[in-house]
Amino acid sequence: MGVGTLRRSTVLPCAPEVVFAFLTVPENARRVMRGVTRFEPLDPGPMRLGSRFLQTRVVRGVPASAEVEVVAFEPARRLVIAGGARGVDVRFEYRLTPERGGTRVDMACEVAASGALRLFTPLIAALVEREEGEHLERLAQLLLSPAR
Secondary structure (H helix, E strand, O other), X not given: OEEEEEEEEEEXXXXXXXXXXXXXXXXXXXXXXXXXXXXXXXXXXXXXXXXXXXXXXXXXXXXXXXXXXXXXEEOOOEEEEEEEEOOEEEEEEEXXXXXXXXXXXXXXXXEEEOHHHHHHHHHHHHHXXXXXXXXXXXXXXXXXXXXX
């Protein structure tokens, strides 16, 4: 299986609890992740370990939907959401660490392709870099916005 990983880090002037709370509101996925037009809960209740969502993202003008699932949920510390479709699996991991009166956010987006798509892993990884390279900058803007 071909794999590509995008890693980004930033320090936000918010407590880890505030960052985690923001990340676990499904509507915020559309605001943080470029191209996501829907992030619809498939299970009732708040986000938790095992929660599933239908995510629709427009990639190069074409909408693509996939079921994603919360595979790690450690309040104020770690959140991992993973899913895939059509031979491409994506895994977003956020690690939150208290730092300098705020929170260090380490984000990793891992993309794995299988079958014939393995040959296109570098291209897929470049597309993810273009789409999600400013992911944490958007998160910071939204968290620091008075109209949050």
